Amino acid sequence: MKINDVVKAEEGEIFDIELDENILKANAELAQQNRELLRKQGVKAIDVMGSIGAGKTSLIEKMVQKLKTHYRIAVFKGDLTTTIDAEIIGKHGVNVVAINTGKECHLDANLVQKALRRLDLEATDLLFIENVGNLICPAEFPLGSEKRIVVISVTEGPYMVVKHPFIFMDADVAVINKIDLAEAMGVDIAKLQNDVKKINPKTKTVTTNCRTGKGVDQVIAALNL
Amino acid sequence: MHEGSITSQIVENVLREAEKRKAKRVLEVHLEIGKLMFLNPEQVHFWYQMLTKNTILEGSQLLIEEKPGTVKCPKCGYEGDFQYVDDPALHMPMPTLNCPKCDGTVKIVSGKDCFIKTVKMLI
Incomplete structure (x- = not known):
């Protein structure tokens, strides 16, 4: 018999190793540490997430103006780069830490932990954490805050909510901004509100025009501030 | 959405474990992805192939099980x-x-x- 080929057994033994390792555990643990630190220091932290250009910074600006006599406020301002928005908010006399992610499309608990070290927590009662403009990724990375706001605007069209159901599942308050433009955009606000309600009946929906400040008091009330 | 970075973390973790046990080769990795994760199995497979090249994971099978929420x-x-x-x-x-x-x-x-x-x- 002619030998065509030789099959060699690999040396060693094959083992099945149980790892059961959670890939997102590292972020979840850091978020928990942030949550505990904030609670211990008596700081109420609120995430502000939302699409690009929806009006997250404008909403924070308006809330800061209304709340700064009642609370000692600080703001973390997440962006890929630049401190443009951080400076806009800083003009209102509150502490702002700009978090530049460089290339990442969302904040994570590690970056927030670093920013918390730069802040005098003893002198802070209320912290707004503005995420990078994005309706997808921030849903996956909890930061350790107490409440979450999601901001969208009518200029993004009528399907923003149904296209991004996951981020609304975690939202305590959904803000629909730029309502003064709804008619021009042909967007039905009641339909957007109903979409939010369908996904998470517990999410409170507020309509705003953050340029004039219309509806901002209702956002503040929805956050129990 | 984060298939690249998350798959790279998966490969890193498996490599660390394999080195710890002085493994010669990794033959199979069994992954469980929750339905609410933004991880598309097709893209995870693609990244896995790219990221395992020239490592002891090269050519290994990646089995992905999607878990309902x-x-x-x-x-x-x-x-x-x-x-x-x-x-x-x-x-x-x-x-x-x-x-x-x-x-x-x-x-x-x-x-x-x-x-x-x-x-x-x-x-």
């Missing part, structure tokens, strides 16, 4: 799958936090995670 209703005690809104315009059923059994709002129990379950190694 589970929810629990604090009002009636229902435990199980989400209630979906099946609007044809959405192309895929949209999960909601409405309880399928009563008018309560459910809490998410699982589905937002990604586990490396087991790894088959040649040691």
Whole structure:
């Protein structure tokens, strides 16, 4: 018999190793540490997430103006780069830490932990954490805050909510901004509100025009501030 | 959405484990992805192939099991799958936090995670 080929057994033994390792555990643990630190220091932290250009910074600006006599406020301002928005908010006399992610499309608990070290927590009662403009990724990375706001605007069209159901599942308050433009955009606000309600009946929906400040008091009330 | 970075973390973790055990080769990695994760199996496979090149994981099988999400209703005690809104315009059923059994709002129990379950190694 002619030998065509030789099959060699690999040396060693094959083992099945149980790892059961959670890939997102590292972020979840850091978020928990942030949550505990904030609670211990008596700081109420609120995430502000939302699409690009929806009006997250404008909403924070308006809330800061209304709340700064009642609370000692600080703001973390997440962006890929630049401190443009951080400076806009800083003009209102509150502490702002700009978090530049460089290339990442969302904040994570590690970056927030670093920013918390730069802040005098003893002198802070209320912290707004503005995420990078994005309706997808921030849903996956909890930061350790107490409440979450999601901001969208009518200029993004009528399907923003149904296209991004996951981020609304975690939202305590959904803000629909730029309502003064709804008619021009042909967007039905009641339909957007109903979409939010369908996904998470517990999410409170507020309509705003953050340029004039219309509806901002209702956002503040929805956050129990 | 983060297939690249998350797959790179998976490969790193398996490599670390393999080095610890002085494995010669990794033959199989069994992954469990929750339904609520933004991880598309096709893209995870693609990245896995790229990232395992020239490592002892090269040529190994990546098995991905998608786990359904589970929810629990604090009002009636229902435990199980989400209630979906099946609007044809959405192309895929949209999960909601409405309880399928009563008018309560459910809490998410699982589905937002990604586990490396087991790894088959040649040691």
